[in-house]
Amino acid sequence: HFNGITEALEATMTVLEESPSAVEHAGSMVLREARRALGPSGGVDFLQGEPEDILIVEFFGESEAEVAARLDRLEQRMVRARQGYAVTRIVDPAAQARVWAMRTAGQNLIANIPGDAKPVAFVEDAAVAPEKLPEFVRRFDGILRRHGTDAGYYGHASVGCLHIRPVVNLKRREGIDQMAAISRDVADLVIEFAGALSGEHGDGIARAGWNEKAFGPALCQAFRDVKAAFDPKGIMNPGKIVDAPPMTENLRYGEGYSTVPVKTRLSFAGEGGFAAAVERCNGSGACHKVKAGSMCPSYMATRREEDSTRGRANALRAALSGALPVDELDSERMFAVLDLCLMCKSCKSECPSHVDMGKLKAEFLHRYYRSHRVPLRSRLVADVHRLNSAMARAAPLANLLTGSAPARWALDAILGLDRRRRLPAVRSRTFESWFRSRRRAGPAPRGRVLFFHDTFTNFNHPEAGMAAVALLEGLGYEVVVVPHVCCGRPMISKGLLDRAAANAGHNVAALFPYVEEGVRIVGIEASCMATLKDEYPDLLPGDPRARAVSGASSMLEELLADTAGDGGPQLRFSSAPKNVALHVHTHEQALIGPGAALKALRLPPGFAVEQIPASCCGLAGAFGYEKEHYEVSMLIGEDRVFPSVRALPPDTDVVVTGFSCREQIEHGTGRRPKFLAEALAAALAQV
Ligand code: SF4
Structure with a gap:
């Protein structure tokens, strides 16, 4: 240091x-x-x-x-x-x-770094002998100061090659001139230090203009002759190293670059506006990796540029900047470019520039539906809370009906819900009705905690909610459950942002009084908790209560990890041995990482826990149910999640932190995963 x-x-x-x-x-x-x-x-x-x-x-x-x-x-x-x-x-x-x-x-x-002036690569890999590096960098810094700017520094100190990227604004003439002047002065400095203009990345276009100075006319002519001997027609990567155009041409932005103003429903204040959020993509293509991490599941499935984070950002930027007609900003073609984005949030964390394509897609869809009809299926998906509520009143008959072959054919033909899927079964006894009917537990030395019973816990998997309550009470909390509406995630996924904001407003009003009293909000469904945490402040930017609710919200495993060994009451687990394989929902992976879930699952002394390689399961709420997305959804699952689950011994418990992951893993492998709360509650010591 x-x-x-x-x-x-x-x-x-x-x-x-x-x-x-x-x-x-x-x-x-x-x-x-x-x-x-x-x-x-x-x-x-x-x-x-x-x-x-x-x-x-x-x-x-x-x-x-x-x-x-x-x-x-x-x-x-x-x-x-x-x-x-x-x-x-x-x-x-x-x-x-x-x-x-x-x-x-x-x-x-x-x-x-915020703003239009960014660190730019044009003198970024000049190399000198390592012992000369301190003096070289001091003089380099002097050039930058003379030209009124700074730079980002990092790189290979051991070999005298630092990647120094001067901060310039290439959307303005002054910035372009500044770049050319810095480049000229740095080239002179490198030659004075007997260094190399490019120690690693190659001369390309940016440094080609100084090669004559560095190598002399005879060598440069020899470069030309060799190139011509192998490429007499000049078709192999022309204009690099020799006969290159000026470095001030062919810029990503360039003088006169501007973007149309876009009025957004979500707040993009943190990003500096919608266009700045799009321009975070610097084209480096980190989203083009395969078999590693979660970003970008659609690219991993199709291997098409258009289905990558970068491809989508480039398409949006082209429309914003006039390279495409501005109408393309809400065109059907743009809809197709964004259609396979699962809004998994993986790029928000894994992309080193933090391009949040899920948020951009939600905003795009909101804009798109101002001039296009919202499909019936999207409206039904957005209403999943109400639909589940109605079906729960008719369960188990409703389950029999929706699971029947004729109903699945009808849902496929009328709504485009793939008949290979079954709609998740609902329970007649919801979590809420169970919670209301139970007797309150004993003393609560840790005070109150508010359990956010999401739609799927309430109607589809009340047992997971019951397990969470057992854990929270076992830790010494009084569990509070308040009536609320759907978190809004299904609406956000369909771009119905006005409705999502209305739900966010309702829930914030219901939750804030508890937050004000210092009560923590915990939940077990990663995408719902991510909505409270990540989307509520953007849906309700003028409401400080939304930020407070966001700050107080966490996954159950975060609370379990925080309270482990903190001196307060602790959970008592049996020491029965159990192998556990954890799959973390991409929203949780992106916002908090797998650490809390792994720590919580390691609380029972008998648990041996491994993490299934971090990747997307492919379901993403309604996405994988939709007929046109079914194949891609399954391809994503087959990338790593399904093979990893199939390879597990039969007595290993597969544990998930999201409802979608549970449904998809069961559909793709036949294994029935447990929610994290269920796995831990089952390991509690009997008293
Ligand atoms: S949100 Fe997920 S699917 Fe969409 S671009 Fe980002 S990584 Fe890809």
Whole structure:
């Protein structure tokens, strides 16, 4: 940990004396943005204090003892040299992976700084001998200050190649000129330091203009001759390295770039507006990974650019900026581009630039339905709370009817609900009716907690709600249940934002009086709790109560993790051995990660818990029930979730944190997952 970049780079030479396998640098802009980041790019829990710069040093060895000894020696060297103010030693592989994920995300993290001026790659991989790096960076910094700007710094300190991205506004002429001038001065500096204009990424277009200066006319002509010998017609990646156009042409934005103003229903104040939310996508294509993480399930299924987060952002940006006719902003073609987005929130956390395509899609659909008819199916999906309520009054007959072959054919033909699916069964005895009829539990030393009984817990799986109440009361809480309406998630998923806001308003009014008294709100359905937490403040931006409700809302597992070993009453579990495989809902994975669920499931001493590889199950509420989405939904499930579940021994409990995941895993594998609350309540010690 260092208080400045010069100190960090001078320390690199000290570190190199211990022959580490990597010495990477992350500067203040990276660290600042990482602190604000969700998901894997936010791995900064190892930081001590608020360093301006850090060096990440990695050692390999034949044994743990050898590596430990080298770490000891390094620390002693640093102390002797009085370099750095703190060292954090990280030997746990998972914690190491978090640090590397943050460092790898450096480029995208710095792109998150607010405003139109962004760190831009055009001198970002100049390299000099490592011992010259401190002086080189000091002079580089001087060039930036002379041109009135700053930069994001990170990169490979051990080999003298820092990725320095000057902050410029390429939507303005002044910014474009500023970029060209900085590029010229940095090229001169690199040549003076006998360095390389590009140490890693290649000269491409951005550096080609200085090659004549760096290599001389004879070598540049030789480049041309070699290129012409292999590519006489000039068809193989023309205009790179030799005969390149000026770096000020072919820009992503460029002078005159502007976007049409979009009046939004959701608040995009945090992003700087709808266009800024779209422009968060910097085109790096982190969403194009496969078989890793959750983003982007539709791309993983179809492998089409159009079905990736980047493809969707590019389409929206083209319409906003006039590259496409502005009518495209609510066209059927744009609807098709966004149609396979499952609104899973994975990009919100996994995309290092935090493109929140689910939110953008909700806003798009809201706008789209101003000029298009809302389909009957969408209206019914939005009304799932009322439909379930009506069906529960007619259960079990209603279940028999909706599960029958003729009814499934009819739902398929009339509404487009795929006949291969069964509508989830409802219960005549809802959670709410059970809760009202029960006797209150005994003393409550921890005070009150409000259990948010979502639609699916109430009507479809009351047993999961009962299990949650058993856990909360076992912990010493008095459980409060208040009447409320649907959280609004089904409406948001269909873009019916006025209705979602009305429900949010109703629920905030019902919940806030408890929040005001310090009562925590917990739930067990990840997408409903994510709505309270993530969407309510955007649906009701003028209502401070919505922010308070958001702040007080959490998943049951968060409360269980927080209270474990806190000195208050504790749950008593049996020590019966049980293997448990956890699948975390993508909304929970995105907003809080799997940590709380894993910690809660590890409370029973007999539980051996593993996490099913983080990925989307593919159902996403109504998405996978819809005829046109069924195949993609199943393809997504088959990507990793279904094969992982099928590979589990039959006596392993599959545990989920969302209703959709439960339905989809059962549909795709025949295994009946339990909700987390059910698995834990079943392990409570009998008294
Ligand atoms: S919300 Fe999910 S499906 Fe939609 S773009 Fe983001 S990662 Fe892809």
